[in-house]
Amino acid sequence: MRGPDVPAKALDARALAALAANPGCRRRAILDGAGVDKGSLADALGSPSVFGQSQFAFVRGNAFEARVKADGGAELLRLVREKLDRGAEPPAGAHVPDLSATGPEGRAARTALALREATGTPGAWTLLDHPMLALDVAGSPAFLEPDAVVVHPDGSWTVVEIKSFPMLDGAADPAKVGAAARQAAVYVLALERVAARLDPAPQVRHRVLLVCPKDFSNLPTASAVDVRKQRAVTDRQLARLTRLEDIADALPEGVCFSPELPAEELTAAVEAVPAAYAPECLSACELAFHCRARSRETGAVTALGRPVRAELGGLSTVDDVLAAARGEAGDPDDPAVAALRRAAELRAEALATAGAGTNGVAGCH
Structure with missing residues (x-):
């Protein structure tokens, strides 16, 4: 599907969250699953x-991450203990295993x-510095690198999670924190x-550590972020x-989705695969402009x-919505159709009242 001699683009956690x-x-599922570079597409x-x-x-x-992990991750481990595990012994000479191997399967x-x-x-x-994790997504393995x-x-x-956006006075941009949490x-x-394959299975903490620059410096600071809600939603949606x-x-x-093909x-x-465009795609998918058009x-x-799509029920096009509002189509017993017709009546009344008020003012002059 990618085309001859086109390397696969790895599916990362950001893409999986989106x-x-x-x-x-x-459309996104098959393109990501096939390793298609959506930016080139x-x-x-x-x-x-x-x-x-x-x-x-x-x-x-990259420069900030290198600083956080310097000296065998001493500062990073100090932040983990301070924010998540104060009862543990202070980290000293922590073990940093070599995770190098051939290919993503070997690294996992x-x-x-x-x-x-x-x-x-x-x-x-x-x-574990940049470990490799495998996750089954719609029957296809995805390799992830936290x-x-x-x-x-x-x-x-x-x-x-190590991010380069700042924490100002102990707080970061909520939208960016939300994206990092997902x-x-x-x-x-x-x-x-991975834990499920061990006996006994170790605990995977649902409070992750978000490390960011402090204020306007390059010094690291951190915050514990509870991702239980995001984990549950992601698990349900992936399933x-x-x-x-x-x-x-x-x-x-x-x-075939090779960028080398003729435009038509x-x-x-691309159009042979159904898409589900929403305005939120603009901040999460390279094909958003094409799908929006x-x-x-x-x-x-x-x-x-x-939200608008959910309120309109079986009405899938703007023409359908307008026809239902005008009483030209749609089941009157459908709650969405009834609400549209009521809204159209209220709009007509408001416009009539506004027109009458304007005429009255004109008459006084």
Whole structure:
């Protein structure tokens, strides 16, 4: 599906969190599952995306992460103990295992082994730097790489997210914290799959550590973030995703999403997979501009947002909504149709009253 000699784009936790937030989008599911680079695809379709991290932010984030993990992760482990495990012994000379291996499968196996060994060594702190975790998504494995996982002296595991946005006076941008929490929830789910294979299964903590620069400096500070809600939502949404084989079976024979294809052929291939566009996609998907344009062309009510779409029931286009409001179509017993007609009546009354008031004022003059 990617095209000949096109390397697969890895499915990361950010993409999984976005996919779980919009489980009805078969287009994103099949493209992510097939490892298609949606940014290149959007460029080829003539709807380039502005979604993603700038090069400056990427470099700044890497520099900050290196500082947090310097000296064997001493500062990072101090923050973990301070925010999550004050009763534990202060970390000194924590173990940092080598997680290198061939390929993502090898790294995931090496990570699982390191977690098993660390859990079996009570009383010690262990820091796993960029471990590799595997998570089944719609029948296809996704390999995820959190910034760090810490094994506490009691054998429990904590996910660590390191971000370059600042914490000002102890608080960060709520939208960015929310995005980080959803991403961390995916890592928690993947860690739980690893823990379930051990006997006894260690505890995967649902409070993750979010590490950010303090105020306007490059000094690290941290906050404990409870991701139980995000974990439950993500788990439920991922379980609802249609299996990739089912989506692929419904596609035309030989469909391909290579950016090298002619524009018309590529557009036809993309349009062969149903999408579920919503305005929220603009901050989470590289194909959002393309899907928004198609949604507007067809008059789909999804372009107005998920809450509006939910209120309109079986009315799927703007034309359907307007016809129902005018009494030209729709079942009068349908609550959505009844509400639309009542709204149209109130609007007509308001306009009539406003018109009468204007005429009265004109008459006085």
